[in-house]
Amino acid sequence: MAGKKNFPLRLDPKLYEVLEKWAADEFRSVNSHIEYLLRETAARAGRLPSPRSLGPGTETQAPPSDSTTQD
Template sequence: MSEKKAYPLRISAVVLEAMQRWSDDDLRSLNAQIEYVLRDALRKAGRLKAAPKAEPAVDPTPTED
């Protein structure tokens, strides 16, 4: 996991309340929701590489031809 850094954020009360409602709906902490939204916006803008996708599991059972 990457290193986490603290950053003070000034945000309007209206935006903060909306983010809190959204985080409650998604069962995330407010901090996790803000990070999720920022990461999503960065990926969509092409400023953050997408996380590597897990490879699909391979069935080790041999198949009969």
């Protein structure tokens, strides 16, 4: 597994408090919740490959498939 990229992130203290509470509600660390939110948003925007190719532990969901194909 490839390592993770470390970088400093500056957040407004009030935003951090919101993220901290939200992460606790989801049983995640603030760091993993930020990564989850960014990954989910990037996937929805079509900036990431399908969630299945992102590897284990990825919690994004694939868009619903069209099951109206005819035989």
